[in-house]
Amino acid sequence: MKRFSLRSVVLSLTVLCLSACGCARGADGPKDSTAQENDALVVLNYGKYLDETVIQMFEEETGIDVKLEEYESPEEMYTKFKAGSIAYDVVCTSEYMVERLISEGEANEIDFSRFTYYKNLDPEIIEATKTFDPETKYALPYFYGTLGILYDTTIVSPEEVTTWNILWDETYQDSIIMQNSVRDTFVPALRLSGSDINTENPDELSAAADLLIRQKPIVYAYYVDETADEMAAGNAAMALVYSGEAAYAKELNEDLAYSVPEEGSNLWIDSWFIPKSCKNQENAEKFLDFLCREDTAMLNFEYVWYGTPNLRVKEALDEETLMDATIFPTPEILANCEVFRQFGQDTTALYSYLWKKLKSE
Amino acid sequence: MRRLMRQLLAGPYIVWIIGFILLPVAVILYYAFTSDTDSFTLKNIAAIADPVHVKSIVLSLKLGFSCTLVCLLLAYPLAMILSSFKFRHQSFVVFLFILPMWMNFMLRILSWRLLLSNNGLINTFLEWTGIGRVKMLNTPASVVFGMVYDFLPFMILPIYNSMTRIKDDIIEAAKDLGANRLTILIKIIVPLTLSGIISGVIMVFVPALTSFVISDLLGGGKVLLIGNVIEQEFMQGTNWNLGSGLSVVLMIFVIASMALMNIFDKDGGAAVW
Numbered sequence: 001m002k003r004f005s006l007r008s009v010v011l012s013l014t015v016l017c018l019s020a021c022g023c024a025r026g027a028d029g030p031k032d033s034t035a036q037e038n039d040a041l042v043v044l045n046y047g048k049y050l051d052e053t054v055i056q057m058f059e060e061e062t063g064i065d066v067k068l069e070e071y072e073s074p075e076e077m078y079t080k081f082k083a084g085s086i087a088y089d090v091v092c093t094s095e096y097m098v099e100r101l102i103s104e105g106e107a108n109e110i111d112f113s114r115f116t117y118y119k120n121l122d123p124e125i126i127e128a129t130k131t132f133d134p135e136t137k138y139a140l141p142y143f144y145g146t147l148g149i150l151y152d153t154t155i156v157s158p159e160e161v162t163t164w165n166i167l168w169d170e171t172y173q174d175s176i177i178m179q180n181s182v183r184d185t186f187v188p189a190l191r192l193s194g195s196d197i198n199t200e201n202p203d204e205l206s207a208a209a210d211l212l213i214r215q216k217p218i219v220y221a222y223y224v225d226e227t228a229d230e231m232a233a234g235n236a237a238m239a240l241v242y243s244g245e246a247a248y249a250k251e252l253n254e255d256l257a258y259s260v261p262e263e264g265s266n267l268w269i270d271s272w273f274i275p276k277s278c279k280n281q282e283n284a285e286k287f288l289d290f291l292c293r294e295d296t297a298m299l300n301f302e303y304v305w306y307g308t309p310n311l312r313v314k315e316a317l318d319e320e321t322l323m324d325a326t327i328f329p330t331p332e333i334l335a336n337c338e339v340f341r342q343f344g345q346d347t348t349a350l351y352s353y354l355w356k357k358l359k360s361e
Numbered sequence: 362m363r364r365l366m367r368q369l370l371a372g373p374y375i376v377w378i379i380g381f382i383l384l385p386v387a388v389i390l391y392y393a394f395t396s397d398t399d400s401f402t403l404k405n406i407a408a409i410a411d412p413v414h415v416k417s418i419v420l421s422l423k424l425g426f427s428c429t430l431v432c433l434l435l436a437y438p439l440a441m442i443l444s445s446f447k448f449r450h451q452s453f454v455v456f457l458f459i460l461p462m463w464m465n466f467m468l469r470i471l472s473w474r475l476l477l478s479n480n481g482l483i484n485t486f487l488e489w490t491g492i493g494r495v496k497m498l499n500t501p502a503s504v505v506f507g508m509v510y511d512f513l514p515f516m517i518l519p520i521y522n523s524m525t526r527i528k529d530d531i532i533e534a535a536k537d538l539g540a541n542r543l544t545i546l547i548k549i550i551v552p553l554t555l556s557g558i559i560s561g562v563i564m565v566f567v568p569a570l571t572s573f574v575i576s577d578l579l580g581g582g583k584v585l586l587i588g589n590v591i592e593q594e595f596m597q598g599t600n601w602n603l604g605s606g607l608s609v610v611l612m613i614f615v616i617a618s619m620a621l622m623n624i625f626d627k628d629g630g631a632a633v634w
Contacts, residue, residue, distance in 0.1 A: 075596060174479065174496050180582040182597065220479070221499045221581025235479045352600065353413070356593065359585035360416045 040065035041283050044081065044091040046270070047072060049143075051303040054296045062290075064283050081106075087277040089284045095269045098139050099132035099342040107138040108274045114285060117292035124334075125309035129269055131339040139271040140288050143306035145243035146267055146329045146337055147187055148260035150227070150250075155237040161259040164188040167238065168211075173218045177230060177239035180222035182355040183340060184240065184266070185212065191263040198341040202350055209354040213361050222359075231256055242268065244306045247326045258326040264336035267329075270306075392605035405606025414590060414607065418614070421586040424501060425570040428508040429516075432565045433558070435509070436516035440557075441550070443517075444524040455521060459514055470507050470578045477503055477579070499581030507579040508569045515568075516561040523557030524550075559622045567615050587611055 043050075047070040055066045069086065071077040074097040081088065081101075093101075101107055112118045118140075125141050133139040149161045155175070160166050167176055167188055179185045189208035190197050199205065220236045228245045230236055232252035241249070246258035272291070274284045290296055294312040301308045307328050308314065314322065322328060329337070343351070396402040408414060443454060461469060476482050477498040484494045497503055527550065535545050551558075573588030587607065594604030 075599070216583070219583065221583060223582065230478070233478070233480055235481075349600070352593070352597065355597075356413045356417075356585065356590060359582065359589070360413045360420075 039280075040067045041089045041280070041287055042067045042069065042086060043287070044069045044071065044077065044088045044093075046070065046092065049092065049270075049304060051296075051299045054291070054299050057296065058287060058290050062283075062286060064286070066287070081275065084277065087279060088275055089278045089280065090272055090287055091275055092142055092270060092272045094340075095129070095132045095139070095271055096340040096342045098271050098273050101273065101275070102133060102138050103342065106276050108276060108278060108281060109137045110140065110274055110285060110288070112137075112140075115289040115292065117289055117294075120292050120294065120297070120310050120312045122309045122311050122314075125269065128267065128339060129271060131341065133271075139273050140292075141309045142270045142272055142291070143244070143304060143308060144267065144269040145307050145327075146260050146333060147184055147240065147242055147265045148246065148258055149238050150231055150241045150246045150256055150258050151238045152231065152234065152236075152255055153257050154255050158257065158259065161238070162262050164192050164261045164263050166261075167240070168192075168215050168218075170218055172237050174220045175237035176215075176219050177227050177236045178212075178215075178219050178222050179227070179240050180224045182351050184242075185222070186351070187266050188240065188261075188263075189215075191261075191265065197264075197266055197338050198343075200343060200347040205347075205350060205354060209358055212358050216358065216361055228252070243326050243329070244304070247305050247324075250326065260325075260329065260333045260337070262336065264338070265333075267334060267337035267339050269309075269339060389605045389608055392602050393609040394606075395602060397600075397602055405602050406610060408603055408606055409610045414587070417585045417590050418587045418610075420501070420584070421570055421588070422614075424505050424508065424576075424584075424586065425566050427505050428512065428569040429562055429566045431505065431509050432513050432516040433562065436513060436520055436561065437558070440517055440520040440524050440554075443521055444527075455518075458517055462514055466511055467574065467578075470511065470575055473503075473507055473510065474498060474578055477506075498579065499583050501580070501584055503579045504576045504584050504586075507575045508572065511575065512565040512568060515564040519557040519560035519564070520554055521557075523554040527553050555625070559625060563619055563622055566618060570615065570618070571611060 041064050043055075043066055045068065049070075050068070055068060058064065059066055069080075069088070071080055074094045077091070077093050078097060078100070080086075081091065098107070121141065125144055126136055128144075129136060129139050129141050149164075149166070151161050156166070156172075160169075166172070167178075186205075186208055187197050189211040190199065190204070193204065193207050193211060195201070195204040195208065221230070223230060223239075227239045227241050228249035229252070231239050231241075231249050234253070241258075243258060246256070250256050250258065272288055274281065274288075278284050291300070292310065294310070294316070297308060297310040297313045298316065301310070301313050305327060314328070325333065393405050394401055394403070396404070409418065439458075443451070446454065478484070479494065479496070479498070481498075483497065488494055531549060531553075532545060535549055540548065571588050573586060573592050576584045576586045576589055588611075591604050591607050591611070594600045594607065
């Protein structure tokens with residue numbers, strides 16, 4: 001118990017600092033965050049992942065105040081959430097983190113039968129959420145996409161990027177950007193050696209790490225947030241990125257294109273769940289239902305430009321947007337993609353070790 | 362009564378020192394010597410012997426030494442020149458060297474990333490002159506460069522300060538006694554500025570050894586210093602015990618290097634201790 005209390009003290013301190021940023025952000029929001037603290041619905045989401053107008057509309061229509069808190073990475077969200085100093089009502093995060101929190105008993109069941117607009121969602125995407133939420137009773141899919149290669153069409157031809165092997169091609173010395181996050185960077189190596197991206201077999205993981213160590217001399221850098229900007233600036237020929245980032249980079253530089261190699265990749269589904277700390281389950285469900293409505297889902301789609309599971313929104317889109325495989329992966333691509341699963345502790349530790357080994361080479 | 366009032370003035374600092382120095386160190390020590398099941402263990406400390414960690418600490422020491430050496434070689438002659446200026450605006454010139462510190466250091470490092478990148482200003486210029494592009498960014502050398510750029514003022518200032526304290530009379534006396542310039546430098550100036558050099562070395566070497574931001578930004582995630590390993594253990598691997606264990610080892614390295622410098626500093630003038 002002692003350890004728990006010590007850790008929570010440290011976590012609270014961390015959150016104190018983190019929430020200082022959060023408050024600063026909230027301050028320029030539409031609502032005074034201190035007003036009616038008890039009734040306000042506290043929403044925890046990625047930064048810039050929800051149109052402010054949607055929140056205003058929700059507040060006007062239901063009279064429920066919304067307090068939006070933002071974070072950068074799922075790991076940061078986990079730290080914030082676990083500290084427990086703020087009782088969140090609804091949380092949006094990556095599917096593997098949702099799975100982790102479900103397994104830790106942190107999620108409340110959601111009664112989707114009470115939803116008016118749940119039927120707007122694509123049954124196929126709901127089916128895909130079963131990998132991390134087998135009975136589809138905890139998670140509501142929000143946006144989805146793939147992991148692939150963003151490439152500069154003036155240097156690399158589209159035929160070349162149909163395979164992950166291109167990332168090992170020495171002609172692109174110092175022109176390849178990989179992800180500075182362990183699971184994503186392992187995907188190409190695992191797929192090339194024919195392993196499942198969720199494998200927990202130490203030999204397969206070591207083999208993939210060896211492949212990545214061989215690749216390191218030709219890698220320009222391991223970046224996360226910088227990737228899109230570096231690609232737009234023409235500093236590299238290819239980058240391993242999420243489709244959402246690819247869409248953003250393509251807006252900055254029209255020479256860029258995105259491809260998901262044939263060996264298969266990762267399908268990510270950012271989802272909402274209602275945590276145990278929720279004070280008003282009904283309001284939280286109302287909010288989630290509201291997000292599924294055509295008009296609000298459209299506003300959010302136009303704000304974020306990621307693949308939306310909302311069929312009504314897709315019906316309203318023009319052909320060009322729908323055919324854009326960066327936003328909406330084709331069925332062939334999806335058939336080859338898998339969702340990340342949360343690992344046991346041993347595999348997490350092994351991943352962390354192999355990652356250090358790769359970085360120290 | 363008056364004395365009590367005066368002691369109360371130290372109150373805020375005592376709160377500070379307990380809350381932000383002693384308590385965190387205690388927490389780090391607690392984590393370092395316990396396992397995730399809360400039992401006592403030395404394995405987090407022993408983990409430094411792991412080849413991956415050895416590699417990163419050796420690299421940290423190597424880059425730290427190079428950075429300190431380059432800073433010293435740049436700063437010493439500069440401080441000499443600055444202190445020999447006998448004109449009114451001497452302090453203004455010193456001020457110019459500190460001026461960059463007014464800007465956030467992250468911003469300055471980020472701008473170096475733009476300058477050094479494959480398509481950056483410097484490479485564009487090199488291509489135009491016909492030399493051709495050089496890969497500069499994301500190498501250990503670019504990390505050392507960033508560290509030197511950031512920490513140079515910390516080397517210049519203490520050396521410059523100790524340099525200005527040397528009275529002209531002493532130099533003149535040496536000249537009268539027939540010492541040549543080299544003898545003056547080795548026998549008089551260097552010994553008299555030793556405390557400044559040592560302060561400078563500590564103030565550059567310690568942050569260079571523990572840095573992880575510069576290696577992240579200018580190393581492109583390819584240069585793994587011990588600071589990066591610790592950061593990863595806390596932020597990604599969520600193994601706080603291992604991260605704390607490695608931090609304790611790093612603290613030992615820092616204290617050892619400061620103690621080592623203190624041996625050289627016979628008059629105990631190093632301001633840092």
